[in-house]
Amino acid sequence: MADFKKNDGITEAQIAVHWKEEDYYYPKTHFIAQANMTDEKILEKFGEKNFPNCFKEYADLLDWYEYWHTTLDTNNPPFFKWFVGGKLNACYNCLDRHLDKYKNKAALHYIPEPEDEPIQHITYQELYRRVNEFAALLKDFCGLKAGDTVTLHMPMVPELPIVMLACARLGVIHSQVFSGFSGKACADRIVDAKSKVLITMDSYYRNGKLLDHKKKADIACNMAKEMGQEVEKVLIWQRYPGKYSSETPLVEGRDFIVNDVLKDYYHREIEPEILPSEGTLFLMYTSGTTGKPKGAQHSIGGYLSYVTGTSKYILDIKPEDVYWCMADIGWITGHSYIVYGPLALGASSVIFEGVPTYPDAARPWRIAEELGVNIFHTSPTAIRALRRLGPDEPKKFNYHFKLMVTVGEPIEPEVWKWYYHVVGKEEAVIIDTWWQTETGGFLCTTVPAIHAMKPGSAGPGAPGIYPAILDDNGNQLEASSNKAGNIVIRNPWPGRMLTIWGDDERFVNQYYRRFNRDPESKDWRDWPYFAGDAAVEAPDGYFRILGRIDDVINVAGHRLGTKELESAVLLVEEVGEAAVVPVADKIKGKVPHVFVSLKPGFSPSKELEEKITQTLVKEIGPIAKPGKVWIVPDMPKTRSGKIMRRVLAAIANKQDVGDITTLANPDIVKQIQSMA
Numbered sequence: 315m316a317d318f319k320k321n322d323g324i325t326e327a328q329i330a331v332h333w334k335e336e337d338y339y340y341p342k343t344h345f346i347a348q349a350n351m352t353d354e355k356i357l358e359k360f361g362e363k364n365f366p367n368c369f370k371e372y373a374d375l376l377d378w379y380e381y382w383h384t385t386l387d388t389n390n391p392p393f394f395k396w397f398v399g400g401k402l403n404a405c406y407n408c409l410d411r412h413l414d415k416y417k418n419k420a421a422l423h424y425i426p427e428p429e430d431e432p433i434q435h436i437t438y439q440e441l442y443r444r445v446n447e448f449a450a451l452l453k454d455f456c457g458l459k460a461g462d463t464v465t466l467h468m469p470m471v472p473e474l475p476i477v478m479l480a481c482a483r484l485g486v487i488h489s490q491v492f493s494g495f496s497g498k499a500c501a502d503r504i505v506d507a508k509s510k511v512l513i514t515m516d517s518y519y520r521n522g523k524l525l526d527h528k529k530k531a532d533i534a535c536n537m538a539k540e541m542g543q544e545v546e547k548v549l550i551w552q553r554y555p556g557k558y559s560s561e562t563p564l565v566e567g568r569d570f571i572v573n574d575v576l577k578d579y580y581h582r583e584i585e586p587e588i589l590p591s592e593g594t595l596f597l598m599y600t601s602g603t604t605g606k607p608k609g610a611q612h613s614i615g616g617y618l619s620y621v622t623g624t625s626k627y628i629l630d631i632k633p634e635d636v637y638w639c640m641a642d643i644g645w646i647t648g649h650s651y652i653v654y655g656p657l658a659l660g661a662s663s664v665i666f667e668g669v670p671t672y673p674d675a676a677r678p679w680r681i682a683e684e685l686g687v688n689i690f691h692t693s694p695t696a697i698r699a700l701r702r703l704g705p706d707e708p709k710k711f712n713y714h715f716k717l718m719v720t721v722g723e724p725i726e727p728e729v730w731k732w733y734y735h736v737v738g739k740e741e742a743v744i745i746d747t748w749w750q751t752e753t754g755g756f757l758c759t760t761v762p763a764i765h766a767m768k769p770g771s772a773g774p775g776a777p778g779i780y781p782a783i784l785d786d787n788g789n790q791l792e793a794s795s796n797k798a799g800n801i802v803i804r805n806p807w808p809g810r811m812l813t814i815w816g817d818d819e820r821f822v823n824q825y826y827r828r829f830n831r832d833p834e835s836k837d838w839r840d841w842p843y844f845a846g847d848a849a850v851e852a853p854d855g856y857f858r859i860l861g862r863i864d865d866v867i868n869v870a871g872h873r874l875g876t877k878e879l880e881s882a883v884l885l886v887e888e889v890g891e892a893a894v895v896p897v898a899d900k901i902k903g904k905v906p907h908v909f910v911s912l913k914p915g916f917s918p919s920k921e922l923e924e925k926i927t928q929t930l931v932k933e934i935g936p937i938a939k940p941g942k943v944w945i946v947p948d949m950p951k952t953r954s955g956k957i958m959r960r961v962l963a964a965i966a967n968k969q970d971v972g973d974i975t976t977l978a979n980p981d982i983v984k985q986i987q988s989m990a
């Protein structure tokens with residue numbers, strides 16, 4: 315057993331699982347025989363000596379109006395620019411160019427949650443038509459043009475990629491907010507992006523319930539206005555065209571039903587804008603170490619090249635495949651690997667409303683059989699839930715996956731093996747892809763027909779990605795050291811975000827300050843990208859990701875900033891102080907536990923715990939629901955008054971609290987422990 319010694323420097327490293335070094339599993343010959351990358355020579359092209367030209371391999375998968383003159387511009391590090399001088403349009407690459415060959419082929423299969431509603435199969439021609447019409451509406455009805463921003467708060471419906479692609483056609487920057495997020499969270503993102511238009515839907519299904527989604531738009535617009543950003547138009551799609559399914563009334567002059575307005579734009583065609591490679595395609599907000607979410611600003615040329623290349627060579631997508639990624643398009647996985655990558659390759663991509671375990675744990679396998687899905691992409695949280703609720707269900711269905719993906723959190727080898735043996739029927743290759751919102755696409759993964767799989771380990775750097783483990787002083791830890799350290803990427807790559815929207819300084823500080831060797835240097839080698847994860851490199855060069863080292867909790871593969879949660883809890887009148895810590899959970903990986911101490915004159919009660927829970931749900935969304943609210947007499951603090959979150963995390967995780975002699979109030983620890 316490999317003993318993962320904690321590197322002393324990483325004080326906050328959460329070494330989630332101490333699992334054994336596992337055996338290798340190998341791809342089957344039937345997979346290798348058909349794979350897009352089987353030749354190690356292609357892989358060699360991505361070696362360090364061919365950097366940065368190796369990424370031409372990806373960019374050449376796209377159609378460019380003008381070819382670039384500079385592959386990588388490093389003049390202003392770490393603001394690296396890719397394919398400079400190149401001109402393209404992302405929507406053209408995802409739609410127009412496929413029409414000759416594939417116009418009658420399904421681009422999207424849409425599975426509504428109610429099983430008595432028909433599955434929709436939307437061809438490339440149909441998608442092209444609908445995108446053009448909506449682009450005409452955005453242009454003429456809303457007056458939007460290239461460089462403007464628009465916020466989307468849309469559920470998992472085909473109208474979401476339609477809106478995204480229509481924006482991309484015009485060069486309008488879309489910022490999709492996960493539909494499960496609250497009106498308040500949406501407002502924060504509207505204000506930061508300075509959007510004047512919000513696009514939403516009246517309602518959608520989740521877990522058997524038709525949720526009123528329009529009410530969140532009202533909250534979002536009202537709060538955004540209070541914060542100084544007026545939303546001039548709210549465009550509302552109908553979940554059931556022709557029928558408004560929301561209890562929330564329309565606001566005269568501001569709210570418009572898309573399905574009605576669209577009639578004026580039927581049959582319209584809009585020429586795709588010719589846009590620079592370094593232009594912005596979209597913003598994707600993610601949690602950071604401060605309360606304010608940050609908008610990862612992704613490029614057109616670099617991003618689209620990277621997600622198209624990795625979709626082809628890592629996901630092994632071909633136009634004839636039926637590819638199903640169960641993530642939500644409101645997260646980066648959905649943007650990169652439901653919409654942009656697969657559609658740029660002319661694949662058929664599945665969009666799924668609802669949750670994998672509703673109405674029962676056989677639902678995904680029924681769908682896989684019905685649609686002939688052969689590539690399946692999901693998260694450890696979904697796999698754990700399906701394994702718990704229906705361990706034998708996959709065997710009952712006649713589907714065959716050639717490749718399966720796990721993403722978003724570390725996967726325990728036991729769970730990996732169930733995925734391999736039962737879900738994949740020992741036929742499918744598994745790739746465990748480690749990456750982030752900021753990185754646009756995969757960073758560590760095996761190349762499915764070339765590398766062996768190792769349960770619980772993401773694998774080596776993706777082609778052209780050179781990761782390393784550094785200790786806190788920036789010294790590289792050798793693969794054989796068995797020490798956990800900070801995982802960094804030593805080189806720039808095309809999928810990385812351009813910057814944080816409106817905050818270049820935060821971008822540099824967060825991702826580059828830490829291990830920069832010389833702030834004046836123009837050499838990319840001096841600018842390693844700091845990912846904020848702890849990891850270990852095995853002697854075979856495979857990276858095992860251990861979890862976040864900063865103040866971010868990864869709940870079911872979604873990032874929540876502890877500061878965001880704490881700020882929400884502090885809105886509760888009775889609360890004096892709040893601290894939120896991650897606690898291990900069998901299904902979701904991690905859940906937040908909330909510790910609060912009360913203002914004088916208030917006392918603990920079940921009602922107050924519930925009030926705190928509801929505040930988090932209201933302010934952030936159901937995903938922020940705490941595993942437990944602890945109302946404590948006082949917080950453990952350092953002598954300088956800092957709350958010791960490390961101690962609280964140890965108590966909640968039933969671990970040893972370590973040395974507490976330096977606390978100002980060590981006695982409180984026993985009191986809190988007795989509440990467990």
Ligand code: PRX
Nearest residue numbers: 721722723724746747748749750751859873
């Ligand atoms: O901690 C890592 C974890 O998820 C974080 C990124 O979250 P987000 O930006 O929301 O993107 C999720 C989808 C790419 C990372 O910093 N993470 C992501 N993939 C893995 C992972 N942890 C372990 N194994 C993975 N495969």
